[in-house]
Amino acid sequence: MSAAPGLERPQVVSHAQQALNYTVFDCKWVPRSARLLCLGSAARGTGLVQLYELRGARLELLREIEKPKPIKCGTFGATSLQQRYLATGDFDGNLNIWNLEAPEIPVYSVKGHKEIINSIDGVGGLGIGEGAPEIVTGSRDGTVKVWDPRQKDTPVANMEPVQGESKRDCWTVAFGNAYNQEERVVCAGYDNGDIKLFDLKTMSLRWETNIKNGVCSVEFDRKDINMNKLVATSLEGKFHVFDMRTQHPTKGFASVSEKAQKSTIWQVRHLPQNRDIFMTSGGSGSLHIWKYEYPAQRSKKDSEGAEMGVAGSVSLLQNVTLSTQPISSLDWSPDKKGLCVCGAFDQTVRVLIVTKLNKI
């Protein structure tokens, strides 16, 4: 693990900061704008959505929307660029899609799960990729459900434990492999260390593994290409990078893992403009920026002649500690390279600029 030399390294510059009076669980940039959303839970047990605009070195509150249940996660992934509807999952298991211009009544609402929706992801929107817009939610009740905003009340896919199996918390979900209208996969991470990859085209479990620590966050480097890399972060400060181009019949995907911090790695987010750079946020309030380097040969044949992937290596570009509390959410701006927002449990949301990413 080598760090790039001295001042050529990307620097993380704190651009703006906003103290909040509620717990922020998720923060997202509004696509094609300098606005960002903070989703969370107010002290009185209601949900809050706040819309901020970045003006100079300050965040200005444009709008505040209060909802009856605390909101855990949100995504713009399945909405069109004109509509920019926000899909949220709340503590009660409700999936709602909101038009932020008229937020009183949701555009789509369903009580999707029996328990809190831990994680949500959307694909097919924002002019990225092809295929129907879909939203996937992962919940504490152990199920992962895929929703189509055009279909009310029932999910289009449901990944649930077999009858009689005791459920495990699903902590994170992510879409991937959506490079044409038919193909799509969903990756889900659970608290017992399981990572499962579901193929939505064949409606089957394509791969599963266990990384020995509860899985906090999974993300493909790009949702809309043939699946290339998957990063899974976990408790105990570890993360794994899987090379998803070659699947071996028994060994699955090749991976490389790093132990970065002593504490949980809460989130991983890939830079939208460069799929080999990603940032992880940790329970000690720190951010690490990593770069993945591909090996000379991405696949090789094993003793039986089956193709086997070869994992590359990960190097640390920069790390910075911003807070004493865990940084639970992270989002890169899809429009401005290096601009990112992070929300931490110290009730602060910070806008950061990562410089020199062009030189990597």
Add this chain to the structure above:
Amino acid sequence: MPLWLREHRWHQTPTAVFLSLPLRGARATPANIFCSERYLKVSIPPFLFEAILYAPIDDTNSTAKIGNGNIFFTLYKKEPAMWDSLTLENADKEKLQHLRENAVLKAQQKAKEEIEAKKATKEEHKKYALEATMKLEEAERKRIEDLKEKERQRVTEELELWKKQQKDADKYKSIQKEGELHQEIGQLKEKKSEKTTKTRIPNEGTSKTTPKPTKGCHGSCSIFSPNAKEEQLPAPRSVATIKINFTPRVFPTALRESRVAEEEEWLHKQAEARRTISADLSELEDLKEEEKNPDWLKDKGNKMFAMGNYLAAVNAYNLAVRLNNKLPLLYLNRAACHLKLRNLHKAIEDSSKALELLTPPVPDNEDARVKAYVRRGTAFCQLELYTEGLQDYEAALKIDPKNKNIEEDAEKIRHLIQGTMQSS
């Protein structure tokens, strides 16, 4: 007694005194020389030279050269004057002593002062060094801060620029859309006039396309564009379920590598605990069918008793009791074994238990009860608790008055009691 060195030679100038002291083969080091303002001493055991000087000298600047079996002193006078002699003559002993002491004290003081001075300078140097490093670090920090600040400003500017671009782009787009919208309206009006039955173009479309401010454009735009797009989007997926299995985990908490060892240990302990409790049950698993039958075990016990193998009998009865602890006969028979084994307390216990279980007293269990009483009585007597024993025997007699043996035994006990009472 030191050997005085007296063969010194000296000469002087107005400002200095030169003294030459031959050492008689002795080797001198600077440590042997002691000099103060008025006192000079050279002590090389066993040789000794001392001189109370005529006038004070500047001992810091004076020098002594050791070499060639000689010590050559160059003493600088404090006051330039010619001395009558090197040493003070006619100095009485007291004065000499006094002077000597003074000299020593002075020398010590001087040494102290020197040390202090040295320390002070050292401190100053340290301080200076520290301040210098601090300044350097400060400068470095500032430099980095400045760089960062510059970056920030640069980026902020870029950001503002980009934002402006966005706004302009949006405006441009909205103007464009309006243009398209007007085109659409034109087309619609044409189509309407054609009396089309197409429900594709919704009526809502027409109502909404009546002139509205640019804001409404966004709403109505979306009606058209998604319509067009929807044709390209695939239909919603057909509903399906995938059933999954989880890697088994006993604990409801999340899996952490560092805790795995502890968890394993706990599970192990639980398993152990469970194993000891069900040890009985597991042992019983090993027994054959018949061995699980308390009656069969009782018979076995009886046979053992008859053979005189009392321990084996007890074992058999124990196992039987474990299987079924409500059978009085088991306790009864075990009591008999204990009697034979002279486990008298156990015999009493078992008989008592048997009697408990033999309630209510019915003719059916007369025999058993008699036996129980008799056995308990015997046990008591053997423990020399004769009164208790008698009680039991009498109880037995009450049940079965016709039993001669019991009567006789009871008599015996009575006698014993009376006997002891008499003797005590």
